[in-house]
Amino acid sequence: MADLTTDFLGIKTPNPFWLASAPPTDKEYNVRRAFEAGWGGVVWKTLGSEGPPVVNVNGPRYGAIYGADRRLLGLNNIELITDRDLFTNLEEIKRVKADYPDRAIIASIMVPCEEEAWKAILPLVEDCGADGIELNFGCPHGMAERGMGSAVGQVPEYIEMVTRWCKQYYSKPVIVKLTPNITDIRLPAAAAKRGGADAVSLINTINSITSVNLDSMAPEPTIDGKGTHGGYCGPAVKPIAMSMVSEIARNPETQGLPMSGIGGVTTWRDAAEYMALGCGNVQVCTAVMTYGFKIVEEMISGLSQWMDEKGHTNTSDFIGMAVPNVTDWQYLNLNYVAKAVISQDDCIKCGRCYAACEDTSHQAIAMSEDRTFSVINEECVACNLCVDVCPVENCITMEAMKPGEVDPRTGKVVSGDYANWTTHPNNPGAVAAE
Amino acid sequence: MATPLTPGIAVGRLPADEIAENFKDLHAPYAPHEAAVAADRCYFCYDAPCVTACPTSIDIPLFIRQISTGTPDSAAETIFDQNILGGMCARVCPTEDLCEQACVRETAEGKPVEIGRLQRYATDTAMAKNSHPFERAAPTGKRVAVLGAGPAGLACAHRLAMLGHDVSLLDAKGKAGGLNEFGIAAYKSTDDFAAKEVAWLMGIGGITFHHGQILGESFQLDELVANHDAVFMGVGLGGVNALGVPGDDQECVFDAVRFIAHLRQASDLTELPVGRNVVVIGGGMTAVDAAVQSKLLGALNVTIAYRRGRDAMGASTYEQDLAASKGVNLMFNVQPKALHADDENYVEFIELEYTHDDGTGLKGTGETVKLEADQVFRAIGQTLTTDGGLALDGRKIAVSETGKTSNDKVWAGGDCAAGGDDLTVTAVAEGRDAAMDIHATLMGGAS
Numbered sequence: 066m067a068d069l070t071t072d073f074l075g076i077k078t079p080n081p082f083w084l085a086s087a088p089p090t091d092k093e094y095n096v097r098r099a100f101e102a103g104w105g106g107v108v109w110k111t112l113g114s115e116g117p118p119v120v121n122v123n124g125p126r127y128g129a130i131y132g133a134d135r136r137l138l139g140l141n142n143i144e145l146i147t148d149r150d151l152f153t154n155l156e157e158i159k160r161v162k163a164d165y166p167d168r169a170i171i172a173s174i175m176v177p178c179e180e181e182a183w184k185a186i187l188p189l190v191e192d193c194g195a196d197g198i199e200l201n202f203g204c205p206h207g208m209a210e211r212g213m214g215s216a217v218g219q220v221p222e223y224i225e226m227v228t229r230w231c232k233q234y235y236s237k238p239v240i241v242k243l244t245p246n247i248t249d250i251r252l253p254a255a256a257a258k259r260g261g262a263d264a265v266s267l268i269n270t271i272n273s274i275t276s277v278n279l280d281s282m283a284p285e286p287t288i289d290g291k292g293t294h295g296g297y298c299g300p301a302v303k304p305i306a307m308s309m310v311s312e313i314a315r316n317p318e319t320q321g322l323p324m325s326g327i328g329g330v331t332t333w334r335d336a337a338e339y340m341a342l343g344c345g346n347v348q349v350c351t352a353v354m355t356y357g358f359k360i361v362e363e364m365i366s367g368l369s370q371w372m373d374e375k376g377h378t379n380t381s382d383f384i385g386m387a388v389p390n391v392t393d394w395q396y397l398n399l400n401y402v403a404k405a406v407i408s409q410d411d412c413i414k415c416g417r418c419y420a421a422c423e424d425t426s427h428q429a430i431a432m433s434e435d436r437t438f439s440v441i442n443e444e445c446v447a448c449n450l451c452v453d454v455c456p457v458e459n460c461i462t463m464e465a466m467k468p469g470e471v472d473p474r475t476g477k478v479v480s481g482d483y484a485n486w487t488t489h490p491n492n493p494g495a496v497a498a499e
Numbered sequence: 500m501a502t503p504l505t506p507g508i509a510v511g512r513l514p515a516d517e518i519a520e521n522f523k524d525l526h527a528p529y530a531p532h533e534a535a536v537a538a539d540r541c542y543f544c545y546d547a548p549c550v551t552a553c554p555t556s557i558d559i560p561l562f563i564r565q566i567s568t569g570t571p572d573s574a575a576e577t578i579f580d581q582n583i584l585g586g587m588c589a590r591v592c593p594t595e596d597l598c599e600q601a602c603v604r605e606t607a608e609g610k611p612v613e614i615g616r617l618q619r620y621a622t623d624t625a626m627a628k629n630s631h632p633f634e635r636a637a638p639t640g641k642r643v644a645v646l647g648a649g650p651a652g653l654a655c656a657h658r659l660a661m662l663g664h665d666v667s668l669l670d671a672k673g674k675a676g677g678l679n680e681f682g683i684a685a686y687k688s689t690d691d692f693a694a695k696e697v698a699w700l701m702g703i704g705g706i707t708f709h710h711g712q713i714l715g716e717s718f719q720l721d722e723l724v725a726n727h728d729a730v731f732m733g734v735g736l737g738g739v740n741a742l743g744v745p746g747d748d749q750e751c752v753f754d755a756v757r758f759i760a761h762l763r764q765a766s767d768l769t770e771l772p773v774g775r776n777v778v779v780i781g782g783g784m785t786a787v788d789a790a791v792q793s794k795l796l797g798a799l800n801v802t803i804a805y806r807r808g809r810d811a812m813g814a815s816t817y818e819q820d821l822a823a824s825k826g827v828n829l830m831f832n833v834q835p836k837a838l839h840a841d842d843e844n845y846v847e848f849i850e851l852e853y854t855h856d857d858g859t860g861l862k863g864t865g866e867t868v869k870l871e872a873d874q875v876f877r878a879i880g881q882t883l884t885t886d887g888g889l890a891l892d893g894r895k896i897a898v899s900e901t902g903k904t905s906n907d908k909v910w911a912g913g914d915c916a917a918g919g920d921d922l923t924v925t926a927v928a929e930g931r932d933a934a935m936d937i938h939a940t941l942m943g944g945a946s
Contacts, residue, residue, distance in 0.1 A: 417543070457607065
């Protein structure tokens with residue numbers, strides 16, 4: 066059976082499934098339950114400076130987007146960092162770590178962007194025995210209004226500066242958590258690396274308003290008639306997060322910088338995908354807030370079954386395997402030609418492919434009197450929309466044409482050679498092919 | 500007190516609470532969340548097969564999408580637009596043979612979207628508001644008589660009233676509704692739904708109901724034609740076919756339709772007599788409705804005896820399974836040969852002959868079987884009792900595609916007219932379409 070033991074920045078955990086810094090990791094009680102359930106590590110809910118803790122709203126903190134049967138697809142959160150005393154948290158971390166030495170505990174920290182503030186808290190954290198720290202430069206609501214969280218994460222110079230302080234005043238690994246509320250994720254990641262960060266973790270939550278109540282005409286969650294944007298997370302954000310992860314993985318400036326993947330990880334498959342894009346491990350939040358800690362059992366068994374099937378003995382075997390296949394559009398092979406093929410045996414004749422293609426695409430599907438749907442190869446550009454809207458898995462597939470065949474749409478012979486936009490005659494900036 | 504074992508025909512074979520439980524809604528209505536989950540299964544098919552399969556061509560994907568987006572009233576309007584008796588049809592339609600059979604999820608998984616129950620959710624939600632969704636057009640000054648206040652007549656009357664015509668709705672019975680009120684198993688139309696639906700439908704205005712009006716007795720068709728701009732005939736099939744075997748005239752041989760009508764109108768089901776051993780002759784919906792309800796009233800043994808094989812049965816597979824699940828015994832390939840009565844003229848047993856079809860028609864094999872029977876129900880089809888002198892097509896009134904009869908001013912639809920299945924939903928479609936043709940004819944826009 067595959068070995069799920071993961072070494073992330075020298076921190077060894079029995080599996081790559083950590084809990085993200087969030088409500089599930091706010092206190093000893095929850096973290097103990099998480100470890101008992103089997104989680105490999107936790108990033109403790111963000112600690113603030115010594116003194117009176119922050120306060121949270123006393124109304125609803127979360128809002129949701131649902132799929133069918135109220136399946137939670139996206140969650141929005143306006144909770145702040147821990148609203149419990151710093152020393153209470155530190156004592157609890159110390160106790161739990163002592164009882165679970167094989168699990169990781171990372172302390173998430175958010176203090177003002179001043180050297181003194183960091184200099185004050187880091188020795189305290191060092192003393193509690195946590196395996197490392199994560200700098201919360203991502204929280205987009207509340208704390209950002211006070212110059213912390215994403216307000217820091219949106220200024221690469223601040224990231225670099227604070228990371229440097231942390232490396233100066235703290236001896237263990239420093240992970241910088243990135244906000245997605247920025248135009249180009251490569252800049253804050255590079256800044257973290259310049260500051261000496263051991264890793265980045267991403268993404269933090271995305272600015273969001275999940276819904277507007279059409280009776281009260283207020284955004285939800287609504288606190289006494291008003292609402293504010295929150296941080297969006299859950300399955301809905303995974304594609305955004307994975308794109309950002311891939312950008313950091315293949316940017317020459319940050320290539321090789323360890324990453325912890327966060328954003329909608331719900332199943333073992335999500336985790337494997339993040340890891341294939343270069344993440345050393347993943348952090349989970351919304352999925353446990355939806356289903357409880359027990360889901361880690363499925364994540365462990367699923368990842369292990371898949372690794373066995375693929376012949377991977379260790380998680381390091383496949384970490385980053387998909388990165389070389391992420392490229393820019395301009396390098397995609399324009400000589401590759403595919404056509405949609407509809408399996409008549411599997412087709413249930415719903416006609417969704419026809420409606421989608423006829424109304425919104427290339428009029429490349431024909432419908433007969435008896436509701437037989439077939440592809441018109443003369444029109445099909447292989448856009449994949451029919452595949453995406455078909456309710457039957459694998460009923461419609463995209464099949465590549467073989468070199469030498471004639472594409473009935475263009476009348477041209479399919480070439481076996483690779484050719485991309487950079488050399489295409491229609492590209493004004495094309496470089497002549499050699 | 501009687502029990503299922505009490506010999507002969509008796510009332511109160513089951514306690515009141517058990518009877519109430521037996522006759523409650525066959526399918527509990529959806530709660531809003533259940534409806535949302537069920538609605539989500541719809542694929543919103545292009546040119547959807549379910550719509551094609553619906554005799555009234557309700558835009559099913561649209562109304563289901565309207566339910567899933569939280570607007571059941573709009574969904575109901577989509578339904579009523581095509582089928583003003585959408586509430587009853589949601590309850591009684593053999594959806595397993597119509598829309599749900601055509602559903603692509605039936606093809607894919609053998610589990611269709613539950614269109615009937617979703618339709619009921621939408622129509623119940625809208626009808627609970629007690630407001631009528633349509634407004635009448637400006638008065639046309641035209642007067643139309645509608646004969647028969649069953650599904651066809653009601654649909655026709657409503658559409659005509661909506662288009663601005665004044666409608667006289669005549670029915671032989673004491674109340675409107677036709678088979679919705681007097682036929683159909685009670686567990687499909689609970690809580691006096693048929694009467695409530697009629698009252699709601701009448702909310703359009705412009706329809707005057709006259710009860711106790713029997714064609715050929717209270718009035719003649721010619722008189723109606725003379726006094727109105729058009730006449731619609733939706734009189735149904737009032738007669739019942741006889742068994743044509745010795746003993747058919749026994750006191751305890753009943754018409755299944757009459758038994759069901761009594762049951763539907765009974766204020767207390769514990770006072771409705773039913774036999775200990777009941778045999779229903781026939782294979783259609785009426786046979787199943789009579790048999791199942793006999794069982795639910797407390798009959799000990801109930802048998803449906805049908806002269807052909809299971810495949811040929813008029814009742815749907817769903818109905819057959821329903822009967823079986825309630826403990827009704829289904830016998831195939833048997834036909835009545837004789838009824839034997841005792842000295843007091845009470846049926847003792849029925850003699851059935853096995854049948855065989857060698858391709859030249861159904862024949863008795865000579866071999867017989869005897870069943871104890873206190874009560875025998877005839878459910879072998881109904882016949883037209885009054886044709887008003889109109890041309891016939893077989894045993895029913897001949898009509899064009901839009902319901903025109905041999906008389907220029909008379910249209911017909913529903914069970915009394917030739918063509919189409921004898922279903923509530925088909926009657927609604929025919930009544931509605933005839934109304935549209937009457938309107939076009941009266942307003943000079945006939946094609």
